[in-house]
Amino acid sequence: MVEKLTINVARIREDFPILKQQVNDKPLIYFDNAATSQKPSSVIDAIDRYYRQYNANIHRGIHKLAEEATLAHEEAREKVAKFVNARQTGEIVFTRNATEALNLVAYAWGRANLGKGDKIVLTIMEHHSNIVPWQLVAQEKGATVEFVNIDENGELRQDEVHELIDDKTKIVCMTQASNVLGTINPVKEVARVAHRFGALLLVDAAQSVPHVPVNVQDIDCDFAAFSGHKMLGPTGIGVLYGKAKQLESMPPFLGGGEMIREVHTTGATWKDLPYKFEAGTPNISGAIGLGAAVDYLSNVGMENVLDHEQEITRYALTRMKEVQGLNIYGPMNVDHRVGVVSFNLGDIHAHDLASILDEDGIAIRSGHQCAQPLMEFLQIPATSRASFYIYNTKDEVDVFIEALERARKIFAR
Amino acid sequence: MSSDIYKDIILDYYRNPRNFGDLPDADVRAKDSNPLCGDIIEMQLKIMDGKISDIRFKGKGCAISQASASMLTEAAKDKTLEDVKAMGKTDVLNLLGIDPGPTRIKCALLGLKVLKLAVYGHLGQTVTEEVKQLV
Numbered sequence: 294m295v296e297k298l299t300i301n302v303a304r305i306r307e308d309f310p311i312l313k314q315q316v317n318d319k320p321l322i323y324f325d326n327a328a329t330s331q332k333p334s335s336v337i338d339a340i341d342r343y344y345r346q347y348n349a350n351i352h353r354g355i356h357k358l359a360e361e362a363t364l365a366h367e368e369a370r371e372k373v374a375k376f377v378n379a380r381q382t383g384e385i386v387f388t389r390n391a392t393e394a395l396n397l398v399a400y401a402w403g404r405a406n407l408g409k410g411d412k413i414v415l416t417i418m419e420h421h422s423n424i425v426p427w428q429l430v431a432q433e434k435g436a437t438v439e440f441v442n443i444d445e446n447g448e449l450r451q452d453e454v455h456e457l458i459d460d461k462t463k464i465v466c467m468t469q470a471s472n473v474l475g476t477i478n479p480v481k482e483v484a485r486v487a488h489r490f491g492a493l494l495l496v497d498a499a500q501s502v503p504h505v506p507v508n509v510q511d512i513d514c515d516f517a518a519f520s521g522h523k524m525l526g527p528t529g530i531g532v533l534y535g536k537a538k539q540l541e542s543m544p545p546f547l548g549g550g551e552m553i554r555e556v557h558t559t560g561a562t563w564k565d566l567p568y569k570f571e572a573g574t575p576n577i578s579g580a581i582g583l584g585a586a587v588d589y590l591s592n593v594g595m596e597n598v599l600d601h602e603q604e605i606t607r608y609a610l611t612r613m614k615e616v617q618g619l620n621i622y623g624p625m626n627v628d629h630r631v632g633v634v635s636f637n638l639g640d641i642h643a644h645d646l647a648s649i650l651d652e653d654g655i656a657i658r659s660g661h662q663c664a665q666p667l668m669e670f671l672q673i674p675a676t677s678r679a680s681f682y683i684y685n686t687k688d689e690v691d692v693f694i695e696a697l698e699r700a701r702k703i704f705a706r
Numbered sequence: 707m708s709s710d711i712y713k714d715i716i717l718d719y720y721r722n723p724r725n726f727g728d729l730p731d732a733d734v735r736a737k738d739s740n741p742l743c744g745d746i747i748e749m750q751l752k753i754m755d756g757k758i759s760d761i762r763f764k765g766k767g768c769a770i771s772q773a774s775a776s777m778l779t780e781a782a783k784d785k786t787l788e789d790v791k792a793m794g795k796t797d798v799l800n801l802l803g804i805d806p807g808p809t810r811i812k813c814a815l816l817g818l819k820v821l822k823l824a825v826y827g828h829l830g831q832t833v834t835e836e837v838k839q840l841v
Contacts, residue, residue, distance in 0.1 A: 642768035644743055648711050648810060660743055674744055674766070703712050704769075 300597045306684045308333040308589075319654030322689045327472050327500060327633045327680035328658050329522045332586070336525055339585035340578045350574055352551065366577050369584030370567075376587045377498075377517065378508040379534055383566035386533040386540070387580055391499040392422040394518035394533035395466075397570060398495055399426035401546040402464075402516075402539070409435035412461040414492075416441045416449060416478070417670050418471040421663045423497045427466060436463070442670065447474040447623040454483055462492040469501035469517075473662045473676065474623030475606075475633035477505070484513045493539065499523055503682075504602055504631045506595040515539050521579060526586035530579030533570070540566050547572040598683055602632035605681045605690065609634055612694045617701060622676060632681035635662065638697060641704045643675040649700040655693055711806055712769065719773035724780055729762040736824035740816050740841050745771045747820045749779070753828055757786050763820075768813055770806055775817030777801040782821055790825045793818060795840075815840045 306312050309331045314321050323331060343365065349358035351366050367382070374382045388394040403426075407413070413427050417440045424438075431438050441453045449467075458465060465487040469480050484494040493515040501507055502517075503524035509517050516539065521530040535543075545552055545563055549572035554562040563569040590598065607627045613619055618639035624630045638646055643659035650657055658678040661668050668674065679693065732750035739746045745767025752760035761779045765772055781801055782790055798818050799805055806814050819840040826833045 644768040644810070644813065645712070645770070648770075648806070649709055652710055699709075703709050704717065706714065706717055 300593055300601050300683065302601070302684060302686055305593070308335065309684055310334060310337075312684060316654035316656075317652055322653075322655040322685075322692055324679040324681065324685065324689070324693065325656045325658050326503075326682040326685075327523070327678065329528070330503065330525050330682055331684065332525055332527065332582075333589050335589055336527065336582050336585045340527060340582045343578050343581050348578075351577055352568075362577055365581050365584070366575070369580040369587075372584045372587040372591075373532055376591065377502060377534060378510050380510065381537060384534055384537050384540065386535065386567040386570040387575055388518075388531040388533050388570075389529055389576070390522070390531035391497065391518040391520040392531070394516075394531050395423050395495070395497065396426045397533055397546045398516050398518070398535070399430045401543045401570070402493075403427070403430035404434065405542075405544055407431070407434040407436045407463055410461060411436040411463045412457075412459070413438045414441065414457050414462050414465045414487075415439070416467045417443055418447075418449075418474060418476065418478075418664065418667050419466070419468055420472055420497065420499070421665070423466050423468060423495075424666065440666070441467075443474075443476070446625070446629075447471075447476050448629060449476070449478050451479075451482075454486060458483075458486050458490055458492060460490055462487065462490055464493045464495060466495040466497070468497040468499075469507070469512075470498075470504065470631045470633070471623070471664075471667075472500050472633060473635050473664045473667055473678065475630035475635075476624055477501070477629055477631060480514060481512050488513070500631060500633065503590075505599050509534050521583040521586065524583075524586055525589055526583035527579050530576045530583045532583075537566060540570070545569050545572070549573045551575070593683060601683055602681050603627050605685055605687065606630065606632040606634065608687050609679065609681070609690045609693070612690060613697070616694065616697050619697065622671060622673075632685075633678060634680070635676040635678045637673065637676055638701060639704065641700060643677045645704070646677045646697075646700055649703060650693070650696050653692065653696040653699070655696055711804055711810070713803060715803060716769060716773045719776045720769040723763075723772060723776040725762050725776060725783075727762050727764065729760055732762075734824045734828040736820050736827055738816065738820045738823060738841065740767070740771070740812055742812065743767065745813060745816055747771065747775045747816050749775075749817070749820045749824045751821075751824050751828065753787070756788075757784055758782050758790065759784070763817065765817075767816075770802075770810055770813040771816050774798055774802055774814045775820070778817045778821055787825050787829060790821060793822075812841045 347361040349362040351363040374385045487494045495516040496514040498517045498519040502519040517534040522528040552572040622635045647659035729750040733753045735750045737748040747765040750762045763775045822837045
């Protein structure tokens with residue numbers, strides 16, 4: 294098959310050593326990118342180089358290695374800031390992952406700013422990581438949590454956005470791209486609605502920053518959270534973007550070394566942004582690896598990443614519709630979604646389907662996708678999910694479709 | 707079209723589960739779920755002279771969990787409670803005729819766990835850590 298692609302996938306695949314292997318004697322087809330992406334050699338090498346050549350603790354040492362490590366760590370922050378168009382590096386706080394970034398806002402901002410009767414508005418398509426911290430802080434402060442629902446296409450109910458966000462609303466927390474439905478949400482419009490009522494907007498960007506160009510200033514969100522490991526970087530490093538004005542007004546999240554200016558027996562004062570929120574020795578190698586991942590994505594170009602994934606997704610949706618008994622959840626319009634496709638095949642349990650696909654070397658996710666409220670809303674126990682990235686091809690989609698047909702026939706016996 | 711895991715026998719038990727349903731005069735019932743996937747199994751046992759005289763199961767979930775639970779009900783019938791307490795992972799794998807591998811083994815063992823919970827419950831004994839760790 295001749296593929297008209299916007300990026301050179303064959304060359305990109307060369308950069309990912311893990312993709313060269315066989316699984317169950319079949320070439321690995323990795324369609325579990327929404328869970329975590331694979332890593333290019335440049336990221337693996339950057340981490341390796343740090344540990345082999347300049348491993349040292351940062352911000353404290355006076356010696357050569359400490360200076361080099363500090364420089365590399367802060368360079369990574371600059372790369373991330375530029376990647377999402379933050380105004381300054383102080384607005385980029387390194388965390389363990391998107392979950393920790395969301396918790397940071399819920400605890401540090403939420404505890405200081407939420408009170409009895411205040412409203413937190415979420416959407417029904419949130420990941421558990423953007424639900425549970427808000428339920429915890431709401432319980433503690435006497436605030437309420439309300440959910441914007443979705444329509445039959447799996448898109449946000451705009452009428453409910455306007456209905457639910459009101460004078461009592463202090464913060465709106467929503468995903469920019471659903472990890473189940475793939476739906477891209479109109480975060481920029483929601484930011485305007487929230488700000489009109491004096492509420493803040495927190496964007497869960499874990500599924501968007503890796504796949505679409507994200508410009509935090511253009512969205513005008515107050516916070517955004519994402520994970521390094523879903524965007525070609527290593528695990529254990531995540532990012533909280535916050536407007537400097539908000540971050541400055543917030544108390545610290547975790548206390549300890551690195552985040553203090555002065556400590557006395559009577560109390561302590563905090564460092565400037567972003568260090569106020571980075572207690573303890575950070576994940577230095579993780580930040581450096583993330584910096585290399587940002588370089589890789591920037592070289593490919595995020596517009597190209599998006600184009601390629603939309604082309605693969607469009608092809609996958611078309612082919613999947615041909616499979617008898619296959620139900621797809623989420624928007625069928627590719628312009629309204631990222632390359633995450635959740636589905637069920639007849640009455641085959643998602644785990645059985647994943648096992649059969651695994652026999653063919655295909656990695657997909659199955660289960661409630663850490664979105665039980667959405668599963669309840671859709672009235673399904675679980676879904677299977679295929680999610681694509683820059684290294685996936687239409688040929689792989691063809692093998693995936695054949696495997697779905699095989700599963701259907703096995704269970705039709 | 708062949709599958710290493712989904713042999714005809716497993717699919718047959720999944721499609722036509724033996725001993726499925728309720729046992730109205732059951733002496734003991736037990737129920738548990740696999741938190742990873744939400745699969746549920748309930749077992750209902752009739753016990754006479756220290757033996758399982760009748761048994762039914764109900765549940766929702768994947769083919770592995772439902773087929774292995776159904777197979778277990780057949781294997782457990784007429785067994786003494788002590789026999790059931792002695793059953794382990796190998797017995798379940800022998801019934802299935804396959805090893806579903808590390809990611810799916812808990813699906814296969816959910817039925818055994820529930821069966822043992824019922825037996826320990828009936829005997830009024832504390833459930834061992836080994837049983838708790840099955841799923």
